[in-house]
Amino acid sequence: MANSGYFDENSDVSAILFDLDNTLIQTRKGDTKACNKLVELLQNEYGLPKDMAVESGSTFLRAFRARPDDESYALHEWPAHLWRNCLPKNYKHIAKSVSTEWLRLRFRYLALTNDVIHLLETLREDYLLGLITNGPSRAQWQKIERLGLRKYFDCVLVSGDLPWEKPDQHIFHEACKLLNVEPRNCIMVGDKLETDIKGGKEAELAATVWIxxxxxxxxxxxxxxxxxxxxxxxxxxxxxxKLKRSTNMSDDC
Known part of the structure; x- marks a missing residue:
């Protein structure tokens, strides 16, 4: 349940900065759902015993969460490599097709809900919107592009492209600079206390909102x-x- 009453009538918030994973998209839940579906596929389509299928799926998900990208591989080849390492010896030949299905299911379950789409479209009528996400550049941009997120934001920052990541205050100030607003006119919305909230506080934003x-x-x-x-x-x-979007915003957005 939301707690309100933080802002007074003189508050002048003109921009909202969002985290991505587990804030706008349910990354952990979506990835778990995709992996559970793949466990069913491994059993029903490829004939793996249930215990082998479950172990392969669990091992893959742990490995993928620990390292969602490796630039020594093409982006689409990295999950196939992980599946190859996680499948039993006699099933390693199906890694590529399993990985293709993983990506299809993953982005199906990560898609913005209609409620979140409506939220972003409505907020953009009155606020500047920024997206700040930590993570490897290719992996994060893959999500942003595959899920069609760019159109909802006036500025997108991925830590893998920059010398800082949340909670470093510089990444928040960079977003403010690109949006042409002061930190005191921005709020940060995110799920992680140690990155989104701590960083927003240290950057002296107007407020932080924790989910x-x-x-x-x-x-x-x-x-x-x-x-x-x-x-x-x-x-x-x-x-x-609220401050409407302006032609004075940096073209770098």
Whole structure:
């Protein structure tokens, strides 16, 4: 449930910075769903015993989360390499087809929900929107492009392209610079206390909004506002006049 009342009537918030994974898209849940479907596929289509299929899927998911990209491989070849390492010896030849199905299912489950699309489209009528995401450049841009996210944002920053990552205040200030706004006019929305919230506080943004990944996660006093889901964000935003998108924004956005 959203907690409101942080902003007063004189608040002048003109830009909202969003985290990507587990904030706008449910990366952990989506990847788990995709992997569970693949476990079924391994059993029903390829004949793996259930215990082998489950072990292969679990091992792959752990490896992929630990290292979502390796630039010594082509981007589409990296998950195939991981599957090849995770499948039993007699099934390694199916790694490429399994990896193709993994990517299809993954982006199906990571797609923005209609509620989040409506949220972003509505917010863009009154606010500048920025996206700041940590992670390897190719892997993060693959998600951004495959999910069609660019059109919702005035500025997109991927830490893999930059000398800093969240919680370094420089990445937040870079977003503000590209949007041509002051940090005091921005809020940061994200799921991680140690990156999104801590970084937003150290960058002296107007406020930080935390979305705990787990419903039973211990509430922290670090964020200014806590909500259960990103779609609750309008409930806590100030009602002050907003800054419309301007031709003065940096072309680098």
């Amino acid at each position: 705990p990944l787990q419903k039973d996660e211990e509430i922290s006093d670090l964020p200014d506002i806590t909500i259960d889901n990103v779609t609750e964000l309008p409930e806590v935003l100030p009602n002050s006049p």
